[in-house]
Amino acid sequence: MKKIKLGIIGCGIAARELHYPAIKKLSNKFEIAAVCNHTEKKAIEFSKLVGNVPYYIDYKDLLKNSDIEAVDITLPIELNYKVARDSINAGKHIFLEKPLAANLNDAKKLIEVSKKTGVVCFLAENYRYDELYLKIKSIIEKNIIGKVYSVIWNVFNNLTLKDKYAQTKWRQKNKYPGGFIFDGGVHNVAALRFLFGEFKSGYAIKKSVNPAIGSDDTFSFNFEFENGINGVLNIYFSVRGFYKNELYVFGDKGSLIISNNTIQIINQDGKIKTVKVITDGGFINEFNDFYQAIVNGKKFINTFEEGYNDIKVLLKALKNSEKRNLIKY
Numbered sequence: 001m002k003k004i005k006l007g008i009i010g011c012g013i014a015a016r017e018l019h020y021p022a023i024k025k026l027s028n029k030f031e032i033a034a035v036c037n038h039t040e041k042k043a044i045e046f047s048k049l050v051g052n053v054p055y056y057i058d059y060k061d062l063l064k065n066s067d068i069e070a071v072d073i074t075l076p077i078e079l080n081y082k083v084a085r086d087s088i089n090a091g092k093h094i095f096l097e098k099p100l101a102a103n104l105n106d107a108k109k110l111i112e113v114s115k116k117t118g119v120v121c122f123l124a125e126n127y128r129y130d131e132l133y134l135k136i137k138s139i140i141e142k143n144i145i146g147k148v149y150s151v152i153w154n155v156f157n158n159l160t161l162k163d164k165y166a167q168t169k170w171r172q173k174n175k176y177p178g179g180f181i182f183d184g185g186v187h188n189v190a191a192l193r194f195l196f197g198e199f200k201s202g203y204a205i206k207k208s209v210n211p212a213i214g215s216d217d218t219f220s221f222n223f224e225f226e227n228g229i230n231g232v233l234n235i236y237f238s239v240r241g242f243y244k245n246e247l248y249v250f251g252d253k254g255s256l257i258i259s260n261n262t263i264q265i266i267n268q269d270g271k272i273k274t275v276k277v278i279t280d281g282g283f284i285n286e287f288n289d290f291y292q293a294i295v296n297g298k299k300f301i302n303t304f305e306e307g308y309n310d311i312k313v314l315l316k317a318l319k320n321s322e323k324r325n326l327i328k329y
């Protein structure tokens with residue numbers, strides 16, 4: 001089996017804790033050939049962890065290495081455009097962590113560059129590959145809860161500077177709108193689009209309760225999909241004292257309550273069937289699809305265009321929340 005020689009650009013939390021475990025499981029498909037981090041200490045540490053591979057301080061030097069066929073980009077969001085663009089121009093296949101870019105302008109430019117190339121441009125939005133959302137989608141498609149008419153998603157996080165993500169400087173001084181709402185909320189939007197289709201309109205309100213973790217951290221979005229399903233997405237990162245992530249889906253024959261990778265299917269008589277989903281968050285599935293796209297030319301769901309549509313929903317909602325206007329998509 002062909003092994004793809006992969007360079008990893010950015011040796012932080014996502015590279016170490018989310019991507020590396022998945023790549024290790026796919027060691028028949030990927031070989032980490034080099035890593036890059038602008039601070040040498042982290043580059044050396046990560047290089048040691050993944051097998052003493054060569055490391056670079058400047059990503060442009062990694063891109064000059066002709067052995068490397070593909071790059072996995074896990075960088076601060078504001079660098080996504082520049083580094084992905086340069087990687088595409090260097091002829092590397094791209095696996096780019098979400099969100100696609102820090103703003104719609106950069107995202108558009110990136111799509112233009114991606115269209116002019118033969119390389120695979122894969123947007124790493126793991127929720128579309130997560131067994132949990134695949135299972136929810138299949139329950140809805142089998143009509144088990146009937147026609148869906150409404151959805152409510154409450155994401156309540158108790159995030160302080162003790163959290164490893166909140167400790168990253170680029171999140172504290174975010175150079176993109178929305179702070180954690182954009183960084184984290186793009187997953188929820190991607191999952192909602194995956195499950196229920198395209199957004200049609202909405203209203204949003206945002207707040208910054210704890211600016212130390214970056215701005216913003218509190219967001220309430222009331223929306224309607226093109227197919228008439230309505231919903232609310234509450235993303236609160238500065239809730240004190242507890243954590244809860246609960247998705248409710250209401251159909252005319254039953255309901256779903258999803259929390260902690262567990263789906264409760266409730267019928268109209270109140271009978272509950274519980275389905276526990278085992279998932280790694282979708283990382284192995286998405287690396288597998290990236291591999292199939294490179295080696296066999298397989299079509300994949302996580303295109304840069306999908307990534308553009310995810311961030312468009314959120315960026316428009318964040319912008320309109322200032323004026324409290326009706327958002328039209």
Ligand code: NAP
Pocket residue numbers: 009010011012013014015018036037038039042057059073074075076077079097098099124126165168183
């Ligand atoms: P992180 O821990 O700060 O990692 C980013 C790394 O990039 C850091 O090691 C940083 O080094 C390095 N870096 C910064 N500028 C660089 C440059 N010019 N050249 C080379 N390296 C540079 O952040 P993270 O949490 O891993 O997030 C990275 C990306 O992954 C973001 O896009 C985020 O949205 C995404 N992410 C996705 C998920 C998911 O569930 N899919 C989860 C977490 C993160 P220093 O720290 O030394 O500055």
